Amino acid sequence: MFRNRLGIMLIRMCQKGAIPGNAFDQTLKLTTTLTQQFPSQQCDRESPLYLEWDGFVSVMESWTNVMKSDSELRDLLREKAVSLARLVLNYDPGDALVLCCVLRCMNSGLLWVVDIDPQLLLQPYLQKIFSCVESLGKVESKTRKVMAAQNIAMQCFIKLCSQFGSLLLPYLPQLYEQYETAVKQDIISYSMRASFIEGFVILNLLRPDLEQQRVFLRQLMQDASTVLRELQRCGALSSLEGLVRYLGIHTSPEDPAFCPDHRAQLCYVGHVVSVVLKNSVLPSNRQPGQPLPASPEQHPSYQLTVPLLTQFVLPVIQLLHELWSGKAKHLTSSYFQHLYQLSIAEKEIIRGKVLSYSASQPGQGEGTSQMQNTLVSTLEVCLQCVANSFSVFGCQHMLDIGFVDACLKTIFPSTAGLDCWKMRGVIRGVTLPLVKLCPPEMWQSVLLPFLLQCCHTVFTKLRQSWEEIEENKTSAGVSAEQIEGIMYGAGDEGEISQEVIDEQFAIVLSRDYASLIEAVCMTKKQVEGEKGGEGGGEKCDSGEVEEEMEEVKEGGAGWRGSGIRDKWMSSHEIAPLASHLLSSGGAMCELLFISVFSGLSWGDTRCAHTFTNIAGLIIMKVSTGLLPVPVIGKLFEQVLVALQKHGIHEGNRTALTSLAQLMYETMVSSLRTPLST
Structure with a gap:
């Protein structure tokens, strides 16, 4: 935070002092120095080279904020900015943690340079992304640092497709060919495949022919369709027991029959449906001559995604709700007995901490925490798919095909045994987006049934949770000092710690529920001279x-x-x-x-x-x-x-x-x- 503020102050001083060229000269000099340094051993978050690159990213992000509103300065620094970008793109630190900084710089600190001369820098940008994907994919030990670098590289690819789609569209066949080669070499994970597909979907939507879009989407979703058929064949989507056996929760990673790819494949199908739906909304800035489907059925993604909503998305939501409710504990092996407890990441979030790239996780690879994180991610994207389907195909059409009734029979009845933390998904993923996108003429038939079930379910849970919390406080007599020590690591992880965490989860769900009721009841008045944006209930004007x-x-x-x-x-x-x-x-x-x-x-x-x-x-x-x-x-x-x-x-x-x-x-x-x- 200090380095970030220091960078912003530096840039503002340069703006005010009419010496921006000198400041950028110093930035270029710093870039030259950093790109000539290579770590002699594996870096951690305390390593000098990592700290220097982390600070450099903050400086470049500050330059980005300046360049957005100063076209004259951007033209003035054109040649120097291109030289700086080339230095960063040609740098290969040989360490995953430092590479994370390089990719972060590409993702948030250098895109304004690409905008200066996209014809010159787009190709090197893409080459850097694919070279990182290839090198990281061949690393045998997939540590947190390696996975973080892969995720940032994918974010950068998606952002490139979003900002420079019209320039990248002619190269879509070559990009897809490189992607297929990486898939055949088995050097990219299923999550990275979904990210690549998201970028391709963004580009595909710019094609001037609906049939071409439809054909390419079918090609993109072929692997997901294959995985879905396997899930159906194994009975993983028809019963909770079938899902448990497919995931291998009934056994352990040492069992030869255990397949770690199964959980990744389940998440992969959900992510593919999500990214296709999320990016299927027709862009508001369509170019002249771009097609407009005459009806939802003619949308390129309709025939590919709507069947998956009922065959995959809703069954997975119901089964994972039942799983997190503890209904499969009798089927769970001793190895995965902690699956239904809070994951390490969730505990750290509640304590206000952030897991470092080098943090060690128990059971890394095939452990319980990996299973937890994958299933939580799967549930989140499936819930998002429901709201996105209404956004893309319209509330009236989803009502006509019976999808509204299917959702009401599936999503909310299965939430009875969920804790407060996981119950947030039905608000964030489904109901709140539906409140914002549902037209008034569909309130009675679509929105109100969702709203009534969601509010009844969540309110009942919160009322019960707060009653239990007050009873526990009264009976346990926990002091403020004890709570503070537990939250910030001064105490042990005993029974009181769990009670404190439960209270924090109740607070989080209460705030989400308050945000939902606020969206239903309040709109911000536009008053002359008013400052700030939406969300009057979130912050109190002092x-x-x-x-x-x-x-x-x-x-x-x-x-x-x-x-x-x-x-x-x-x-x-x-x-x-x-x-x-x-x-x-x-x-x-x-x-x-x-x-x-x-x-x-x-x-x-x-x-x-x-x-x-x-x-x-x-x-x-x-x-x-x-x-x-x-x-x-x-x-x-x-x-x-x-x-x-x-x-x-x-x-x-x-x-x-x-x-x-x-x-x-x-x-x-x-x-x-x-x-x-």
Whole structure:
């Protein structure tokens, strides 16, 4: 972070001081020095050469930010920038960790140089990527550093295809031929194959003929179709027991029948379907003469992906939900007995740490952690496939072919036994994207069934989780010092550690759920002079909070009468979807109220702030007569519970107090009789 800030400061100083050429001369000199150094032994994250390259990447990323908005400076430094890019592209450190820095520089620090002269630099860029793929693919020991370098190389390839697609399209046959050669030599993993396919799909979409696109897509997905037929033949998609046996979870890596490629193949099919769907949305900047399918069935990817949605995507989602729910524990061997626990990566994320490239993982290669990571990735991409299919083929068509009903019968019923961490997928992967893309005319038939099932499932889980967390805190008497020590490594990994991690998972799911309800209920008001972007529930404007606090302390003249309503509506307004739900009533309207007012007292101040904003908007929108007096009393009671929980925080206390006042003034006509509690 320090090196990154230092690089930005350096570039800004050069901009202000009218000496950018001198600064770039120093950058070029540094590049020359770095590309003449080679590690004498394997590097780690403390090695001087790695640290120097890591800092150099930050400097080049800073130059990228400058060049985006300064075309004159870009023209001025044209020759020097090309020379610098050539030095980096010709450098082969012979160490995977340093190579990660070189590839990061290519991916985020040098693409502006390619944009200066793509005809000159595109070919060397591609040659560098393919040479890295070939050299890393021949390394026998696939360490974390090697896999990280491969992933960055693939990111760079995809970004090239996205930014320079029209220039690369004529070379698509040659690129695909090189890819096929690498596949035949077995030097690229299944995840890398999926990344190559994503780049090819991006280029293929630029072809002027729909039939050509369709033929090439069929060629790209041939391997995935072969793997799917094998999965069906083995019964891996028809039952949980079949999936367990296909993956080898019932045995161990020492068993000759165990095949580590099986888990990779399962993930590979999911990734291929995902990247094809994700990149099948017709580009908004289509060139004149580019084709436009007359119907979803005529889309080049339709015949190839829609059958896989029902034959692969939905069965895998259901089976993996059941697997993570623990329904296959009796089939699991002792070697994989920890499969259903948190992975090392998940624990480190919760503790706020990042796994280093050189970190050692138990069971590297065929271990439990590798199986966990692969299956989690598979579930994520399959959930994304569901939302992407609606985006590409339209909500009406997916409803007509019965895909909506199939999803409702498959996705949510199988989540009952999931923990909070893994339940986030149904929000992030399916429901939240659907809220954003579903047109109003399809709300009733498509969106609301998804929304009702998702909210009911997640809210039930969260209510149960927070009740258990509060009970555990009361009975265990865990001190703040103990929690801090456990979270940051000062304590052991015993029972208390698991309780703390469970609470963090509940917080993460609560925030995702709050984001979903926020997307349903709130839209950002475009106010003149307003700063910031979307997500009013995610961050609290300290200036607004201080202003509100002052008004409350001084007697709150601005919060009386209609002033409090105007204040509440100053930055956000009720979303059309929420207006529809509140005016229609029914189960989703009731669940919306329960979620918002119950969420006020969950153990996370950010969620409390988000739900407070939402509560004020829906209270002002809903008809007073819709809420009986006892219900209003219960809502007030929830606000008081939240004040007791979060009142120690000034921002939350001010907002909750304002909410209580707003509720009273809005519903005063219904409060002629005493509240029934």
